Amino acid sequence: MTYKNTLEYAKQQDKDDQLSSLRNRFHIPKDKNGKDWLYFTGNSLGLQPKSTKEYINQELEDWANLGVEGHFEAKNPWLNYHELLTDTMAKIVGAKPIEVVVMNTLTTNLHLLMVSFYRPTKTKYKIVIESDAFPSDRYAVQSQLKFHGFDEEVGLIEWKPREGEELLNIEDLETILEFEGDEVAMLLIGGVNYYTGQFLDLKRIAEIGHKKNCVVGIDLAHGAGNIQPDLHNSGVDFAAWCSYKYLNAGPGSLSGLFVHEKHSDNKELPRFGGWWNHNKETRFNMRQPFDVMQGAEGWQLSNPPILSMAAIKASLDLFDEVGMEALREKSEKLTGYFEFLINEIGSDDIKIITPSNPKERGCQLSIQVKNADKSLHKKLTERNVITDWREPDVIRCAPVPLYNSFEDVYKMVLILKDLL
Structure with a gap:
């Protein structure tokens, strides 16, 4: 051009x-x-859609007029409100609806995912991140290593740019896995690096990790709503992202979570349980043994925070339109x-x-x-x-x-x- x-x-x-x-x-x-203003910080906090107030006010009205009955009688019933976000969010990140849920916040979701997917042994326990990963990712994996009894200095491997360069080279990740892959349990990589803006080849990363029997996770905080990560076809095991940057859902708003369909029926995966990842058909029976839900919803713990989700819906409806x-x-x-x-x-x-x-x-x-x-x-x-x-x-x-x-x-x- x-x-x-x-x-x-x-x-x-x-x-x-x-x-x-x-x-x-x-x-x-x-x-x-x-x-x-000349506003160029949608990568930190997206601007507010004018429809957001209307969407939130609808839930405030229903709360005022219906009280607890809003769970069933609201214009958008609260009981299953999170399901209103699933299809559009799945399209944005290139996933199937069963692979996506909106819940919690980003680092919380990464920890919940690592409960399931970081399963270290005495000989295969190391974690690979990019050297200039966003600090919360670094802190999260360091704390996971310590929680499992490993030395973070030994257990954390950094994928670094070459001398005198700023960008990551995928061949260098291959070299790391070639030499240390038998000791690596997990890769947790930022799909779009927060500092350089580099969008990494997720499919290639997944292939490199899986070749050495490593779990592959992606932080899409700077990717969701910005690039097309094609998560399902990439083959990565899990991913998480925030909604307040390119997804314009407001400061500190909820996170999206992806778990690949290949894991959706594996009820043996260790995870924390809560009311909202129990089978929705028997959830209100209250006295049933825990029966984890299929797909990404199986990582939910609590019922959805409606006011935050209303703000997300206002933005996602714009994405769906365009x-x-x-x-x-x-x-x-x-x-x-x-x-x-x-x-x-x-x-x-x-x-x-x-x-x-x-x-x-x-x-x-x-x-x-x-x-x-x-x-x-x-x-x-x-x-x-x-x-x-x-x-x-x-x-x-x-x-x-x-x-x-x-x-x-x-x-x-x-x-x-x-x-x-």
């Missing part, structure tokens, strides 16, 4: 964009003069334009460390600025450009196809160039 470094070109792209009207369905934060294919198509164009404009600055002081191949990244570009510190991020914020700073010298920017425009991207790079 041929890009042009002009405001007129950016405006024309927005005019030709069939998804441009979606921006009007989100609340765009404004400065004190009523001017829209579809991930259309969003990815726009995302590649929008990020491609962003990359073009950054390169047009022509400064040796900045470089994009995110892969240049659109198939190996989502909508995040990580811009490394030589000799910069957080003062640059502060100056951008003062100009109403909302980005995300990561130490030591990276600005993470995510032009989200649901609500960011080509004009947003053009203006942001103009301001960045001026500050540099």
Whole structure:
């Protein structure tokens, strides 16, 4: 695609964009003069759909008017409310409905999944993560190693970029498993790296891990609603993700969980039990022995938190209306334009460390600025450009196809160039 470094070109792209009207369905934060912020942090917290208040108010009304009867008589009965989210969430991550459930929060779900899938022995107990994994993943696997009585310094193996590089090389993961695979019990990899924005080949990772009889889990916090992970066909054993980034469900909102269909009927998998992963046909009998449900719902513990789920439903209904294919198509164009404009600055002081191949990244570009510190991020914020700073010298920017425009991207790079 041929890009042009002009405001007129950016405006024309927005005019030709069939998804441009979606921006009007989100609340765009404004400065004190009523001017829209240039918001590029959907990779940390997505913006609020204007329909969210309506969706939550519906449940507040039903609670006010129906009390406990809302579980059965609400417009969207609460008893099975989580099922209203399943089909769309499954489409977003490329899974079958039986493989997906929305519950708890991300790290909680990762721990619950590891209860089932991290089953170490004295000789096969090590865990592989990427060296710059998101801190909560690192803390989670370290604590799992310690919980099972292993030394985290020995048991944790890091998949690292090569000397002088920022991105991970899949051949290096193969080498790790070739030499240490007999001692590795599990891989827990971020499907899209939070720092570089690199989208990893999940199918290849699963094949490499399974070849050495390792369980393969994926953290999709920066992937769900951003890329198309095709979880079912990838063959990974499990995955989890949050809903407050690209899925726009509000701060601290619930997590999605995936367990591959090949495990759906295995009632022998160890797991924690609760009321809500017991067979729904006999759940209210109250005196039945535990009978775990089939599929991903077999990892639920508690009844669904309706107000949070209402916010998720508001956003998922937008995704269902538009579809991930259309969003990815726009995302590649929008990020491609962003990359073009950054390169047009022509400064040796900045470089994009995110892969240049659109198939190996989502909508995040990580811009490394030589000799910069957080003062640059502060100056951008003062100009109403909302980005995300990561130490030591990276600005993470995510032009989200649901609500960011080509004009947003053009203006942001103009301001960045001026500050540099």
